[in-house]
Amino acid sequence: MNTEPRPVAAADRDREAAVHKALSQLSLPAKVALLAGADMWSLPANEDIGLGRLVMSDGPAGVRGEQWTPDDPSIAIPSPTALAATWDVDLARRVGRLLAQEARRKGAHVVLAPTVNLHRTPRGGRHFECYSEDPLLTGDIGAALVAGVQDGGVATTPKHFVANDSETDRFTVDVRLDDRTLRELYLAPFEAIVRKAGPWGLMASYNQVNGAGMTENSTLNNGVLRAEWGFDGVLVSDWTGARDTVRCALGGLDIAMPGPVTVYGEHLVTAVREGRVPEPTVDDLARRVLRLAARVGLLEGAPAAVPADRLPAAIDGEALAREVAERSFVLLRNEGGALPLARSARVALIGAAAVQARIGGGGSAQVFPTRVITPLDGLRAAGVEVTYALGADPLVHLAPVAVPLTALLQDAAGEVLATTVVPDGSVRWIGQLPGRVDFSELAAATLTGTLVPQGSGVHRFAVRGVGRFCLEVDGRVLFDDVLELDGDDPAAAFLAPPERVFAVELAAGRAVEISLGHTLPEASGVAGFGLVSFTLGHAAPTRTEEQLIEEAVEAARAAEVAVVIVGTTEEVESEGVDRADLALPGRQDDLVHRVAEANPNTVVVVNSGAPVLMPWRGSVAAVLLTWFPGQEAGHALADVLLGRTEPGGRLPTTWPAEAADTPVLRVEPHDGVLPYDEGLFVGYRAWQRGAAEPAYWFGHGLGYTEWAYEGLEVRRVEDPTDEDPYGTAAEVTVWVRNTGERPGRETVQIYLAHDGADPSRPDRHLAGFTTVEAAAGDRVAARTRIPLRAFQTWDTAAEGWRLRPGVYGVEAGRSAADRRLSVALDVPLHG
Secondary structure, eight states: OOOOOOOOOGGGHHHHHHHHHHHHTOOHHHHHHTTBOSSSSEEOOBGGGTBOOEEEEEOBTBOOOSOOSTTSOBOOOOOHHHHHHTTOHHHHHHHHHHHHHHHHHTTOSEEEOOBOOOOSOTTOTTGGGSOOSSHHHHHHHHHHHHHHHHHTTOEEOOBOBTTOOOOTTTTTOEEEOOHHHIIIIISHHHHHHHHHHOOSEEEEOSSEETTEETTSOHIIIIIIIIIITOOOSEEEEOTTOOOOHHHHHHTTOOBBOSOSSOSSTHHHHHHHHTTSSOHHHHHHHHHHHHHHHHHTTOBTTSOOSSOGGGSOOOOOHHHHHHHHHHHHOEEEEEGGGOOSOOTTOEEEEESGGGTSOOOSOBSTTOOOBSOOOOHHHHHHHTTOEEEEEOOOOOOSSOOBOSSOEEEEEEOTTOOEEEEEEESSSEEEEESSOGGGOOTTTOOEEEEEEEEOOSSSEEEEEEEEESEEEEEEETTEEEEEEEEOOOSSOTTHHHHSOOEEEEEEEEOTTOOEEEEEEEEOOSSSHHHHTTEEEEEEEEEOOOOOHHHHHHHHHHHHHHSSEEEEEEEOOTTTSBTTBOOSOSSOSTTHHHHHHHHHHHOSSEEEEEEOSSOOOOTTGGGSSEEEEOOSOOTTHHHHHHHHHTTSSOOOOOOSSOBOSSGGGOSOOOOOOBTTEEEOTTTTOOTHHHHTTSSSOOSBOTTOOBOSSOEEEEEEEEEEOSSOOTTOTTSEEEEEEEEEEEOSSSOEEEEEEEEEEOOSSOTTSOSEEEEEEEEEEEOTTOEEEEEEEEEGGGGEEEETTTTEEEEOOEEEEEEEESSSSOEEEEEEEEEOSOO
């Protein structure tokens, strides 16, 4: 099936001609060589046609590059949920340009981002890496980020196409859903991004959809994505997601990653020669790969999509990371104007995350930051008088030993191939090893160093990883055995490995030598994945949990304000594993209750990427949600707490009061199948019809000023063209006034309510949004538009989109539940 769309832009003609010329010069094996990784992160060069080596990099919250090492740090931006909480497409585009700048600096041509799966359930382990429960907000933020990255001449791969909305059995799960739900919810963000931003790539997910694996799904890949939407970019597998040579090739998978072991290569050459795959199909795949190379400037004779002299101006990454964090923080509660704080306030800062900032989620989104400003750092730098107390440690696993260690890379004979220094007890080498050591040579790695105990008593040491380990502390061998992986996810060795803990009596101040030797598994997903990941953990003697909480209570009682930072951990929110529940880990809820009893002026800062339960929310003065705020966390927090900037965020997903009230909780397949039986009723669309109220609705967020909604005008655009579903069907103007005493920013949300005649439709859905700024007392017009698609639904019988005529309520407000103004709009069947 030749699904190749015809290029129409005159500016593309030279590039397409160069692609055609290069393709015509290639033999079948040479064409096939373009279709799979040469290693973990790159596609091979071909000097005969002037094709350069093409490098890909993880990048949802910072561009990692080929080496994941502190020697080559990255700007760590706030998590995608934080970016979506800004509701600002212009800001998202600037973030995209920063990612492109970082990619160019690191020699990467493709950023594996953004993640645009939906927040179907708050139990999804990768919730923090996605944008929203709403497809329109997700699609608009995603399209803006893609456009920004590609402004910088770097490709993107919006992911994971499609219905990869949870992590349990993600390699094999078969997601079952009806066509209408698939079209109106889960495909919708991808369609918006393809049609609006024209991404140069897309990533196929691991899972199946209605019985067909997504790396092999010709109906969705060749039919919907290419023939219907006009996508002309590459489709790359998620890593190790390509499993069958013939089905992947016929299913439209252009690139199988990683390499060099792949289902393509010689297997695909054989399949063509045996007549199981037509050679024109291989030509289609290779053409798209060459087009990608041409767009990023790697094919001789082909003009890059963005010439060097048209690249965006340089961006201050640290400043932008700080701005995004500030703009993303959501003020959920602020009783009696508890915030902002006076600069002179005496503050008790409480919580583990105050000094060990959780700046990002676990998995593909992790990078080594250029620096980390903790909340304690930020408040002290702002001149605030701060006392600190731990209060409650939410970690289940021991943190990496906090001393620099020497890492020895060894071959099977024990010979040292290279040495490097790691900043703590964690080793994360993916795709490329220190010293350019080849993975085929590496058999073992050993960490050695010196620890000077800060306290006398029982110290705990942990081994975390997969394979054989030998742990030695102060001349004693504590462990010499094998840790085995539970399950078949090859990334689990990195995301959720097993751990063993050992106790040793040590004296304060007496230096001891520590060593952890690791023999890599001979045949496992770890070795095949090109990944080395293990941790030497450590915990010094400490007080009991009750003593720690009591110390925090005393600090709060002695202060004017208590700021308690609570949150999730990497053990709770991470790629590769879904959340067991929505509660804060450890005794953090107890901590907040006790501190609030001691000091009614308690501000709780929630450091999580996804909803958590907050049973204390009604008994504290203020609740501020900071998501995973990136490397400038502390500076941003100080700016917002002190009122230098306003918390500008609005919730991109609904937060439940009780887990049992949540419309969708199930993430576990049964017999390999996960049914989306809830259909269209996800997030606020479901909460609107439920008996229970959430804690905080989609779109909710306070600021440091107040807003009055004073007028709403809607103008229907006559005869919107069916050829552009994202063209304007109605123009909306909302007049809002800043009635407070300081400047502010408001996010004006437009919801479309139908007449209720069709019970299969949600009561209302987000149809547009915009942000405005105004000085105290000023009135401003917030203008946005409603796209034609907002008035359409998928007609399964006709296999197409259908305009739904009728009288709609166009509602303007501050959240899905706080709608201030409404006007009726009559939408006829034609024009």
